[in-house]
Amino acid sequence: MKLLNLFGKKTNEQTTQKSEDTNNGQELDIYSGMRVEVTDFDGRILFVAKLLGLRGDRAELHQYSETAISREGEPFPVRIRGYSDYERNAVYMEGVITPAPKGIWSVEELKVCKTGNDRAFFRLSTNLDATATMFSGLQMGEKPCRLLNISIGGACISSENRYHEGDKFLLKVRLLKERPESAIFAEVVRVTEKEDSVFEYGCRFVELTEADQEKITQNIFEAQRQKRSRM
Secondary structure (H helix, E strand, O other): OOOOOOOOOOOHHHHOOOOOOEEOOEEOOOOOOEEEEEEOOOOOEEEEEEEEEEEOOEEEEEEOOOOOOOOOOOOEEEEEEEEEOOOOEEEEEEEEEEEEOOOEEEEEEEEEEEEEOOOOOOOEEEEEEEEEEEOOOOOEEEEEEEEEEEOOOEEEEEEOOOOOOOOEEEEEEOOOOOOOOEEEEEEEEEEEEOOOOOEEEEEEEOOOOHHHHHHHHHHHHHHHHHHHHOO
16 A cells, blocks of 8 residues: 655545535535445445535435445345544434446435434454554654554554654555555554553544545455455
8 A cells, every 4th residue: 555645735536525405404414525435224234435526305326345246237226324524423314325437325314313422433353463663753664563444534543662652664464365464554543551561542543544534445345355255
């Protein structure tokens, strides 16, 4: 994965203008460019996508994840969960989707059901070897750690090394044996001290590019699929 620039320009997604459409007389908390998860009404994750072309209660979902879903072209209802970069909260929606060519799904009857401050994206539980590399300070250099979980926007790691809120490091981990190692800049946002001088760090990923978001999403989705197939 391409190394990221901690002080680079904001991504196109971050600068996308918020939709001014309304729903039931209220401003929508959704906008073109929002990353979303799509599930059926039983809670099974179908795919991860970017919401684009928002027009009233219609939009398109451009699929990130590689898993193909066979629905024979028939529309079906889904739940859609996204994350608002403007409000910093989760947005829960419902709609009816129909498959189109090249991993694009049309959405109709799109509506916002609720918003909340909980995590917006599926978080994959892991227990993988990883490293954290700082480029200055007392913990400078590459240090071993464990990746406990990961989502599109962040991760939780455990380490015997002491970091502080606001510290930034390069997180390296191989989510899938058959795929290249991921290298992602992360910032510590939460510190929890555990027993035996071990710390857990909640981290958010910093300045992700569009290509990085897609690679992370695909790797998480495929790791989840493999994990479920072993159950």
